[in-house]
Structures are given as structure tokens and as C-alpha cells.
Amino acid sequence: MIDLFSDSGLARLEALSRTESLYAFDFDGTLAEIVRERDRAQVTPQVRRALHELGRLAPTAVVSGRALEDLEPRIEGAVSYLIGNHGLEGTQEEAEVRNQAQAVSRSWREQLGGSAGAKLHDEGITLEDKTYSLTLHYRGTRNSTRAKRKAKEALSRLTPAPRIILGKAVVNAVPAGSPHKGAAIRSLMRRLNVTTALYVGDDVTDEDVFALPDARIVTVRIGRKRGSRAQFYLTDQGQVARLLDYLVKLLSMRPPPHTIGEPPGIMTAGRPAAR
Numbered sequence: 564m565i566d567l568f569s570d571s572g573l574a575r576l577e578a579l580s581r582t583e584s585l586y587a588f589d590f591d592g593t594l595a596e597i598v599r600e601r602d603r604a605q606v607t608p609q610v611r612r613a614l615h616e617l618g619r620l621a622p623t624a625v626v627s628g629r630a631l632e633d634l635e636p637r638i639e640g641a642v643s644y645l646i647g648n649h650g651l652e653g654t655q656e657e658a659e660v661r662n663q664a665q666a667v668s669r670s671w672r673e674q675l676g677g678s679a680g681a682k683l684h685d686e687g688i689t690l691e692d693k694t695y696s697l698t699l700h701y702r703g704t705r706n707s708t709r710a711k712r713k714a715k716e717a718l719s720r721l722t723p724a725p726r727i728i729l730g731k732a733v734v735n736a737v738p739a740g741s742p743h744k745g746a747a748i749r750s751l752m753r754r755l756n757v758t759t760a761l762y763v764g765d766d767v768t769d770e771d772v773f774a775l776p777d778a779r780i781v782t783v784r785i786g787r788k789r790g791s792r793a794q795f796y797l798t799d800q801g802q803v804a805r806l807l808d809y810l811v812k813l814l815s816m817r818p819p820p821h822t823i824g825e826p827p828g829i830m831t832a833g834r835p836a837a838r
């Protein structure tokens with residue numbers, strides 16, 4: 564992985580800015596700092612402002628594991644495109660796919676009631692019902708290793724068998740075969756008719772984008788991690804505000820739309836200072 568604020572990283576962003584590109588960001592751990600109580604996750608005023616500015620300059624999306632109805636009020640209209648439930652909501656997928664996911668999720672919810680639910684509760688594990696998928700949270704439990712194991716065991720007993728995606732103090736159950744974040748990004752790129760994309764994320768669910776065999780997408784992980792398929796990294800979540808500001812400056816320097824895509828030699832300006 565390469566530091567995004569290195570010369571080669573900045574050159575990549577600059578090249579991106581000369582194309583018709585989508586700018587997409589994960590929410591928790593990327594736009595918003597990870598917090599113990601999920602309802603309290605929010606973007607800072609600086610991030611909201613920069614995101615809004617970016618959204619005026621280029622197609623911009625937030626792609627989250629959260630349900631759309633939970634995500635929307637946290638973004639406050641700063642971007643035009645929102646994708647929720649790990650790629651299941653907000654795309655132009657067939658309604659049938661979502662209806663099936665909803666039915667499967669409802670059945671899982673029932674299976675996690677009764678004694679199974681009581682056991683999870685005793686472990687301090689909480690259930691987030693996202694209509695089309697479920698998430699078990701174990702942040703703040705007394706013994707997180709044990710709680711994680713119990714959460715995984717509970718989800719692996721569900722029928723039909725879910726796709727289990729681990730995350731930051733969470734274990735997610737997503738209907739097997741449903742569209743993931745990678746599929747959602749590609750679908751949005753087709754819909755917007757863009758040739759390239761930037762995607763920034765921090766967690767296991769974002770690896771579905773990082774691992775795409777698609778050279779058009781520049782992938783960035785929050786935090787350098789061995790084994791991640793992302794090409795670039797930012798050292799921590801605090802760097803996201805800096806990245807957004809940088810992108811706004813870069814895109815503001817672009818020549819008028821009719822010259823986008825022409826050779827870089829005709830561009831009027833170079834690269835803004837990355838501070």
C-alpha cells in the first residue's frame with residue numbers, strides 16, 4: 564500500500580481529476596469517527612462542508628453498511644448518491660432482490676429471538692436490524708473475544724446461511740449472493756457514465772471494492788493494513804478532512820468541462836499544496 568499523500572498518490576488524484584470521475588466514501592470509520600454508540604456517529608462540520616463542496620464539483624457518493632434511513636439524516640443532503648446496506652439499497656437493483664433480502668432478514672430476526680436472543684443479550688451483544696441485513700454489535704462487551712465468537716456462532720446457525728462479514732466490533736449477516744459495495748460502485752459508475760472512481764473505506768466490507776479487478780477505481784484504506792487489497796492508505800480517519808479539502812481544491816482548478824479529457828499539457832494549473 565502507498566501513502567495517498569505521497570508524490571505518486573497525489574499524482575494519481577491529479578490524473579483522476581482530469582477525468583469524469585465518481586468520488587465515493589464509506590461512512591463509519593471514514594467520514595465519521597468510530598464511536599461506542601452507533602447512534603452517535605456523525606461527520607464533523609468541516610467534513611460536511613467539504614463533502615458538500617465536492618458534491619457540487621463532481622458526482623459524489625456515500626456507500627455504507629448502514630440502512631439508508633439511518634444514513635440519510637447523517638449526510639444531510641451533502642452528496643447526491645447514497646448507497647446503504649452494504650450495496651443492497653440505493654442502487655437500481657431489481658426490487659425483487661431487495662424483497663427477497665427483506666424476507667430472509669425477517670426470518671433471521673425471528674430465529675434470533677427467544678432463547679438465542681436471550682443468550683446474545685446475556686453476552687452484552689446487541690442486534691441492529693437494518694431491514695435487508697442484520698448486524699450483531701459487541702463493542703463494549705466485557706469479553707470481546709468471546710462475544711465475537713458467540714455472535715459468529717449465532718449467525719452461522721441461521722437458515723438460509725448468510726454471507727457473514729466481520730467488521731469493527733460487529734458481525735454482519737447479509738443475504739448470500741446479494742449485491743455488495745463493489746457491485747454497487749460499478750453499477751453507479753455505469754449509471755453516471757463516469758470513466759473512473761475514487762473509493763475510500765476502512766473496514767472488511769470495503770474490501771469488496773478494494774478487491775475489484777478494475778483499474779479504473781483508485782482505492783484508499785483508512786489505516787495501512789497488511790492483506791488489504793486497497794492500493795493507497797491514509798494514516799487515520801482524521802486525514803479524511805484533509806483529503807476532501809485537497810479534492811475540492813484540485814477540482815476547482817479544473818478547466819471548463821469541454822476540455823476535460825484532453826492531454827494534461829493544455830491544463831492551466833498543476834497540483835494544489837497538500838499541506
Ligand SMILES: O=P(O)(O)OC[C@H]1O[C@H](O[C@H]2O[C@H](CO)[C@@H](O)[C@H](O)[C@H]2O)[C@H](O)[C@@H](O)[C@@H]1O
Binds near residue numbers: 589598629630731
Ligand atoms: O460501511 P460503513 O458505513 O462503515 O458501516 C459499517 C457499520 O457501521 C456501523 O458500525 C460501526 O460504527 C459504529 C459507530 O461508530 C461502531 O459503534 C461499531 O462498532 C462499528 O462497527 C453500523 O452500526 C453498522 O450497521 C455498519 O454495518
